Amino acid sequence: MVKMCLRCYQERPLDSFRKGDRELVSCAPCREYARGNSYKNRRAQPSKVRADNLWALYRIRPEEYDALREAQAYRCAICGIHESEITVGSRGRPRLDGTPNAEPFRLVVDHYHASKRVRGLLCGPCNAGLGGFRDDPALLTAAARYLLN
Template identity: 50%
Template sequence: MEQPDSGGQIKCRYCRKIWPPEHFRTARGKPSTHCRACLDAKREETRLRRERMGPAGVRAANLWDKYRITVEQYDALRAAQQYRCGICGTHEDDITVILTGRPRLDGTPTARAVRLVVDHCHNSRRVRGLLCNNCNTMIGLSSEDPAILRAGAAYLEASMLQ
């Protein structure tokens, strides 16, 4: 967000119009570099593009944008792991998927969640494999630090001996 001028007004980095500071908040109240009108226009543009792409196109775009893998590479990983989580070994058919996330603005149901999620290194962006959501969350909450995970395992093992 650009600095306010002497009158407290801010210039939008997208449309270049001058607006009061309260126009530079997202729907959730976070500061933005774009005015509310530009944010709304961008959201609508994205919605229309995703609608044209369809669910399969959106899935392919998400896999590529986030992890630089294709749907075929994802499916090959699933097969290589025998459709099981890379940590706990739970088969994807046995993973309960709880639909989460915000509801869609148009009221349509959210897409069916995948059962195995892509695990990747946040530093190198390298894909490590596929995990169930619980194991992926465990890796993330440990800050991807093997020492924390080993300490957690030692703690659990010691408590079982008591």
């Protein structure tokens, strides 16, 4: 018997959702991850902030992001630009402790909004373009036809 975790959307064995006499909505790996990811720990370690953001928004770990980058040869999945050629704008607010901000990631995660399933990594302009067309293939096709006229 399996049950879907409401945090990671993965099917896990039922015993992963039990704690004593209670039945929980999140699986054991998600609960373990949340315990080690408190606000205090996040503020002290920028890598924890990155890991938390990737997990909260896309349900992937930093290792999965890095593997996807490598699989795409560090290039945008649509236009093929290498991440080293992408110019990045703002690096966000200055850190409270005065240390420099981390280098921003140049390839962003693209995902299906309904299922949160990751499609790949894109440069900012390609990601914004898909968002502008609301991920609708019919609109993208119409735009391509328009450009070809």
